[in-house]
Amino acid sequence: xxxxxxxxxxxxxxxxxxxxxxxxxxxxxxxxxxxxxxxxxxxxxxxxxxxxxxxxxxxxxxxxxxxxx
Amino acid sequence: xxxxxxxxxxxxxxxxxxxxxxxxxxxxxxxxxxxxxxxxxxxxxxxxxxxxxxxxxxxxxxxxxxxxxxxxxxxxxxxxxxxxxxxxxxxxxxxxxxxxxxxxxxxxxxxxxxxxxxxxxxxxxxxxxxxxxxxxxxxxxxxxxxxxxxxxxxxxxxxxxxxxxxxxxxxxxxxxxxxxxxxxxxxxxxxxxxxxxxxxxxxxxxxxxxxxxxxxxxxxxxxxxxxxxxxxxxxxxxxxxxxxxxxxxxxxxxxxxxxxxxxxxxxxxxxxxxxxxxxxxxxxxxxxxxxxxxxxxxxxxxxxxxxxxxxxxxxxxxxxxxxxxxxxxxxxxxxxxxxxxxxx
Numbered sequence: 001x002x003x004x005x006x007x008x009x010x011x012x013x014x015x016x017x018x019x020x021x022x023x024x025x026x027x028x029x030x031x032x033x034x035x036x037x038x039x040x041x042x043x044x045x046x047x048x049x050x051x052x053x054x055x056x057x058x059x060x061x062x063x064x065x066x067x068x069x
Numbered sequence: 070x071x072x073x074x075x076x077x078x079x080x081x082x083x084x085x086x087x088x089x090x091x092x093x094x095x096x097x098x099x100x101x102x103x104x105x106x107x108x109x110x111x112x113x114x115x116x117x118x119x120x121x122x123x124x125x126x127x128x129x130x131x132x133x134x135x136x137x138x139x140x141x142x143x144x145x146x147x148x149x150x151x152x153x154x155x156x157x158x159x160x161x162x163x164x165x166x167x168x169x170x171x172x173x174x175x176x177x178x179x180x181x182x183x184x185x186x187x188x189x190x191x192x193x194x195x196x197x198x199x200x201x202x203x204x205x206x207x208x209x210x211x212x213x214x215x216x217x218x219x220x221x222x223x224x225x226x227x228x229x230x231x232x233x234x235x236x237x238x239x240x241x242x243x244x245x246x247x248x249x250x251x252x253x254x255x256x257x258x259x260x261x262x263x264x265x266x267x268x269x270x271x272x273x274x275x276x277x278x279x280x281x282x283x284x285x286x287x288x289x290x291x292x293x294x295x296x297x298x299x300x301x302x303x304x305x306x307x308x309x310x311x312x313x314x315x316x317x318x319x320x321x322x323x324x325x326x327x328x329x330x331x332x333x334x335x336x337x338x339x340x341x342x343x344x345x346x347x348x349x350x351x352x353x354x355x356x357x358x359x360x361x362x363x364x365x366x367x368x369x370x371x372x373x374x375x376x377x378x379x380x381x382x383x384x385x386x387x388x389x390x391x392x393x394x395x396x397x398x399x400x401x402x403x404x405x406x407x408x409x410x411x412x413x
Contacts, residue, residue: 001075004076004079008079047321052120053360054121054331054360056214056270058321059321061169061187062138063137063138065360066324067323068323069323
């Protein structure tokens with residue numbers, strides 16, 4: 001009984017781990033973002049608009065490659 | 070007996086847990102019956118430099134190319150197909166008569182070139198032939214930020230809604246909204262607000278011949294088809310990446326997921342859409358080396374997949390001649406950006 005119970009708990013933990021969205025969207029990774037020279041988007045601390053691209057930066061009048069928090 | 074009861078409850082608990090996973094996109098992935106690889110022919114030109122070519126239009130012997138990040142002029146006119154440079158227009162700047170932005174260019178049935186400056190919130194038309202400024206239409210502040218436009222008829226424009234509460238606005242020649250239509254077709258429980266509209270930012274194209282409006286999302290993998298004569302949503306075409314993914318921070322949408330479509334065209338026979346598919350994860354890691362998409366998707370007028378073309382270059386936009394089957398595009402990664410493909 002104890003064995004079955006422990007097995008079930010282990011399955012639950014494993015299932016939860018692999019079901020969780022591991023997407024670290026919005027957070028810089030790998031040090032790449034840290035080394036990028038950002039386009040000027042004022043002193044707005046909400047997000048950073050980087051490089052030239054086609055995304056509409058919501059707080060500036062430019063189009064950028066990506067927007068990060 | 071107690072052991073059996075406990076085991077039963079545990080089993081039920083596990084079954085409930087497994088069924089309560091985050092909803093995945095279970096829509097059928099778009100499957101194209103035909104996939105064709107194409108190789109471009111470069112149309113070499115001199116005297117034109119564009120930092121980020123983003124829109125191209127051709128009418129008869131006249132080709133206009135628009136630069137999204139102009140350093141001098143937003144728009145350039147060339148003779149087609151000789152590619153001889155004619156002139157540049159829409160000077161970049163903040164002085165009177167200059168422009169700070171160009172979202173799109175279109176040629177109306179009177180052969181006038183139109184363009185949209187989202188920062189000034191105005192539409193401009195230029196005289197055919199001379200390309201001198203003909204008129205400016207100041208758009209209503211209620212549009213908030215107009216990011217695309219097309220002609221509904223001679224006196225009305227279609228502009229995507231930025232409030233999140235509708236999908237498109239019909240705007241008259243005075244720049245006033247006369248009608249707001251449809252809503253963002255999200256299947257998630259998102260609030261109908263500006264971040265929703267930002268995330269679902271779509272590129273539009275309308276064909277008055279068949280009354281079809283197509284909207285292709287810049288994030289995610291969604292194409293919406295509307296019939297504006299019957300005022301109804303015909304179909305939403307989902308790709309495997311599904312609808313746009315985003316986070317909301319301080320009232321703004323922070324994109325996530327993938328870069329989707331960057332151009333769409335409704336022809337007389339087919340609907341064409343240019344797809345990128347870059348993930349923001351890969352972009353942050355520096356794995357994406359080129360801007361633009363290499364996948365041209367073709368649908369029939371009911372939204373059924375017909376053919377998928379795999380291009381040998383990354384392009385940002387296109388124009389299609391359905392009679393000659395010539396597909397002309399702009400490669401933002403090349404010093405000679407104007408390229409053509411022959412569609413099979």
